Amino acid sequence: MKTPIAALAAAVLVASCATTTSPTGRTQYVGAVSAAQLNQMGEQAFAETKSKMRTSPDARQQAYVRCIVTDIVRELPANWQQLNWESVVFVDDNPNAFALPGGKVGVHTGILQVAQNQDQLAAVIAHEIGHVYANHHDERITRQMGAQGLLGVAGAALGSRYGEGAQQSANQLGGAALQTTFLLPGTRTQETEADVVGQDLMAKAGFDPRAAVGLWQNMIAASGGSRPPQWLSTHPNPENRISELQTRAARLVPTYEQAQAAGKRPRCG
Known part of the structure; x- marks a missing residue:
C-alpha cells in the first residue's frame, strides 16, 4: 500500500513527463519543457558560451568542423535538418566538444589535437549530435525536475513533522543520494546510446566508423589513464567503450562502404 508521501511523489513524476522512444528503441521520459523551449535554452546557452570563450581565429579550423x-x-x-545548425571552434586545450538543442555545436581546439583525422573528429561530433537527436537534454531536464519534485515532497513532509532543519537535511542528503543512484546511471545510458547513434550517423555520412576506436585509444593516451571508477563516472569505462565500438564498427562497415559507393566521400580535412 502506498503511503500518502509515495503517492504524491509518484504523481509529481507522472505529471511532469510523457513517454517517447529514442532512436535505439529505448523508452524515454521527456516533456517537462516544450521543443521550442528546449531549443531556446540551447541557443541561449550557446550564445553565453560564445560570450565567455574565445573563438578560434583559424578559418581552416572553423571550415573543417563546419564541413563535418x-x-x-x-x-x-x-x-532535424531544418534546425539552424551552427558550429564554432573555441580556443581551449581541454579535449572536448558538445552539441545543444537548437542545432548548436561547439568544438574545443584541444580535441583537434586528439582526433588525428576527419573520421576521428566525425566520431566526436556525431556522438555529440547523437545526444541532441536522441532527446537526451529533454530527458535529463525532465528527470531532474522529477527528482526535485520528489525531494520537495519528502522534505516538506519531514519538515511538517520534525521541523525546518529536518527538511533541509532531507533535501541535501536526498540530492546526494539521487546523484549517485539515480541520475548518474541514466547519464551513462545516454553516453552509450550517443555512441550507438553517432557511430551509425558517421557511417551513413561516409566516415569510417572504425575511426571511433582509434579516437578513444587516443583519448586514453591523452588522459594518462587517470579517471574515476566506472560506477561513479558519467561516461562508460574507456576499455569497455572501445570494445563496444569495435563490435559496432564491424557491423557498420557495409553501411560505410555503401555510403562511399553512393558518392558520400567527405573531404573536410
Whole structure:
C-alpha cells in the first residue's frame, strides 16, 4: 500500500513527463519543457558560451568542423535538418566538444589535437549530435525536475513533522543520494546510446566508423589513464567503450562502404 508521501511523489513524476522512444528503441521520459523551449535554452546557452570563450581565429579550423557537422546533419531526419545548425571552434586545450538543442555545436581546439583525422573528429561530433537527436537534454531536464519534485515532497513532509532543519537535511542528503543512484546511471545510458547513434550517423555520412576506436585509444593516451571508477563516472569505462565500438564498427562497415559507393566521400580535412 502506498503511503500518502509515495503517492504524491509518484504523481509529481507522472505529471511532469510523457513517454517517447529514442532512436535505439529505448523508452524515454521527456516533456517537462516544450521543443521550442528546449531549443531556446540551447541557443541561449550557446550564445553565453560564445560570450565567455574565445573563438578560434583559424578559418581552416572553423571550415573543417563546419564541413563535418554539415555531412553528419544530412543523415538526420528532415525535421532535424531544418534546425539552424551552427558550429564554432573555441580556443581551449581541454579535449572536448558538445552539441545543444537548437542545432548548436561547439568544438574545443584541444580535441583537434586528439582526433588525428576527419573520421576521428566525425566520431566526436556525431556522438555529440547523437545526444541532441536522441532527446537526451529533454530527458535529463525532465528527470531532474522529477527528482526535485520528489525531494520537495519528502522534505516538506519531514519538515511538517520534525521541523525546518529536518527538511533541509532531507533535501541535501536526498540530492546526494539521487546523484549517485539515480541520475548518474541514466547519464551513462545516454553516453552509450550517443555512441550507438553517432557511430551509425558517421557511417551513413561516409566516415569510417572504425575511426571511433582509434579516437578513444587516443583519448586514453591523452588522459594518462587517470579517471574515476566506472560506477561513479558519467561516461562508460574507456576499455569497455572501445570494445563496444569495435563490435559496432564491424557491423557498420557495409553501411560505410555503401555510403562511399553512393558518392558520400567527405573531404573536410
